[in-house]
Amino acid sequence: MAKQSFKLMVNSSEYEVFTEPNRPLLDVVREDLGLTGSKEGCGTGDCGACTMLLDGAPVTSCLVLVGEAENRDIITVEGIAKNGQLHPVQAAFVEFGALQCGFCIPGMIVSSVALLDRNPHPTEEEIRYGIAGNLCRCTGYTKIVEAIQAASSRM
């Protein structure tokens, strides 16, 4: 399969990759750009571990072919902290102990940030609905929800 050139804008930096068009964005970001924060949990858009923001909207990057993401604004978990400062959501996750194995967390952080951007003061129900696309096998979600509530009250 012939490789093609794709321009990707990731975390405000422009990259050019030369690769086969049948590769998902998740794979290209992890393997070619070395941004391994986003994880593959299922590969079929069902777990949310690969969540990235595409023009500000959370999407499962395992379903996005690299060419489909060209010329769009991509933000990965690596782009959430600014100038070495944790985002309030990240700080709250640490403070509240909202992670155990950590595998779902990058996607969870990205979804939570997008949720609070959309809805700065969500109810508990809105929070749970907002992160419904991010599955966690360890925590039972309680501390994740508390961390998001705390972050929202501080923002």
Added chain:
Amino acid sequence: MYRFEYYRPTSVAEAVSLLREKGEGGKILAGGTDLIPQMKERGRHPKYIVSLSLVNELRGISEDGGGLKIGAGTLMAHVADNHVVKERFNVLAQGAELIGSFQTMNLATVGGNVCNAAPSADAVPAFIVMDAEVTITGPDGSRTMPLWQVFEGPGRTALKSDEILTSVSIPTPASRSAGIYIRHCPRKELDIAIAGVGSYIGLDDNGSINHARVCLCAVAPVPLRATKTEEFLVGKKPSEEVYEQAGQIAAEEARPITDMRGSAEFRRVLVKVLTIRTLNQAVDKIGLKTTR
């Protein structure tokens, strides 16, 4: 994933001309939320893919007189969030919101949900009961048809291999009318309906039903118009007994199978219950609208 040829046309005309030129064995890529999992895990290996990501003319929601026109490339998230949809075509938002999770809704398109033609497609019954019509475009021109006629079987539509769905149009709803869609599935999100019912009711000045459209989801090879139920409802005054009888007729019209999500018997029970609930809620909603 297997290899394929990858095209990104920038217009509908270019897309359909590519489909004709390349022939059989290709697939359209819109959001990819059905196609990519099928390619990764379910043995779907198209020779070529025509991506619609650069065909901007397929996106957008606009008012058309009192009706609505939605480009087939419009995201489910945008349908669910749209102010006009929520205000006057609310059942469409109810259906769109059920598609997967936020991440799914930010990729999935209206056209994709229709053309993937799953019997359990959650956005479809809402569009059907709002009397949606689709525009299908090929290299030789465009044609329109009622949405409910597009479905020919699980995963099969009336579209020819060189045609794409370009838009969905919904006519002006009747002045005293409302639509409701409810599905039943074990999880709240990210799940496939065991059964779903969409109902649209219009009432005349005497409070009798003058418009009734009921569409059943996941209980037949296609999204199923429950036409006998509809005929029963027209002319009746809404009441618990009418809903009960309508639910019974709908359960009998359903043609469910038994599979790992549920038995046929269970699905018939669900159809009855969901028909009663959606009719009840639709009539209540009309009442709420008119007392404001």
